[in-house]
Amino acid sequence: MDDHETSRRTFLQAAAAGLGLGAVITVAPAQATPKEMEDAVRKVVGQASVSKGRVKLELPPLSENGNTVPLTVSVESPMTPADHVRAIHVFTELNPQPDVVSFRFGPRAGHARVSTRIRLANTQTVTAIGELSDGSFWSASAAVVVTLAACLEDA
Amino acid sequence: MANALVNVPARARRGEIIEIKTLISHPMETGYRRTQLGARVPRDIIRLFVCTYNGTEVFRAELHPAIAANPFFVFSTVATESGSLAFQWTGDNGFSATETAPITVE
Numbered sequence: 482m483d484d485h486e487t488s489r490r491t492f493l494q495a496a497a498a499g500l501g502l503g504a505v506i507t508v509a510p511a512q513a514t515p516k517e518m519e520d521a522v523r524k525v526v527g528q529a530s531v532s533k534g535r536v537k538l539e540l541p542p543l544s545e546n547g548n549t550v551p552l553t554v555s556v557e558s559p560m561t562p563a564d565h566v567r568a569i570h571v572f573t574e575l576n577p578q579p580d581v582v583s584f585r586f587g588p589r590a591g592h593a594r595v596s597t598r599i600r601l602a603n604t605q606t607v608t609a610i611g612e613l614s615d616g617s618f619w620s621a622s623a624a625v626v627v628t629l630a631a632c633l634e635d636a
Numbered sequence: 637m638a639n640a641l642v643n644v645p646a647r648a649r650r651g652e653i654i655e656i657k658t659l660i661s662h663p664m665e666t667g668y669r670r671t672q673l674g675a676r677v678p679r680d681i682i683r684l685f686v687c688t689y690n691g692t693e694v695f696r697a698e699l700h701p702a703i704a705a706n707p708f709f710v711f712s713t714v715a716t717e718s719g720s721l722a723f724q725w726t727g728d729n730g731f732s733a734t735e736t737a738p739i740t741v742e
Contacts, residue, residue: 549704573702577668581702589694589714591653596710600666600702631666 512602513579518572521579522610525570526618536569536611536621547601547631555594556611556619560586566593568612575603600631642723644737648715656687656695659708660725660733666701682707682727690719699727715741 513521522531539553556566565588571581584595593611601607604626611619643657660682667679679701687695694713707725723735 553710576702577666578700578702580700582700583698584711585696585698587694589689589692589716591712591714594712595697596708597697598704598708600704 512575512577513573515574518574518579518608521572522570522608525583525610525612529616529618531610531618531620533620535619536609538607538609538621538623540607540623540625542624543626544601544628546629547603547627548629549598550601550625550627551596552599552607553594553596554584554609554621555592556613558593558613560588560591560593562588563614565590565614566611567614569593569595570610570612571599572608572610573599573601573605574608575605576600577602581607601625601627602630603627640723640725640733640735642721642735642737644721644739646738647740647742650715650717650741652715653712654715654739655710655712656721657708657710658685658687658723658735659706661706662725662727662731664699664701664703664705664707668701680728680731682725682731684724684726685709686724687711687713688722688724689713690717715739717741 535557537555544550554569556569558566566586569584572579573581581599586593606622606624608620608622639661641659645654648654662682663680665677665680669677671677681701682699685697686693695711697709699707718739718741721737721739725733
């Protein structure tokens, strides 16, 4: 009888421990958080401040397939040797990694405008940061609702 | 091996801003997917794309896993002189592909 009680208690304790472990595993998400995105942005801009505006970020408000979402980003600029866009960086909040792509231009580019296709692992906000030749940084954000998430399917 | 497509106008006026489209076949494996047995699929992406115009770099893109499979880019450059545009993609596992396109500027 005593033996039976003990084994039942050990079993319950083991079960509780197992449940706890399971909970720990499920709360660690495989995605970047807005904080990580902020760090990634900091790594690019350094100590400079980022102002809203001048950058135009075009994304569909609703995307059926997160594996390929069309993105167009542009910055208004005369693109002369004295005043041009040096780079445009794109970041996401909730992908496994906050960086998406960095484009680098010179005055030879003519326009600071690029289109590509990106992956989105979640419904989230995408941010683009434009780096100008005078050292200033400008940003724009766009929210996208994703119905089929990228990165999650089995290979 | 890799199948690259580039679209560059064959002729342009001097000083005109031309649009360039590039597409390359590549799986862009993110490194975050797992097989049904739980094994992580190793990352295999293109990390860098560079476009040079008669040897001068005009556009560069640094890619991360969040670029969709078969990377596609549309960008522009100023048609300055006749010659050729060279495109180079480099990535994981020694991936490298190049493509060139001629242009006549008048």
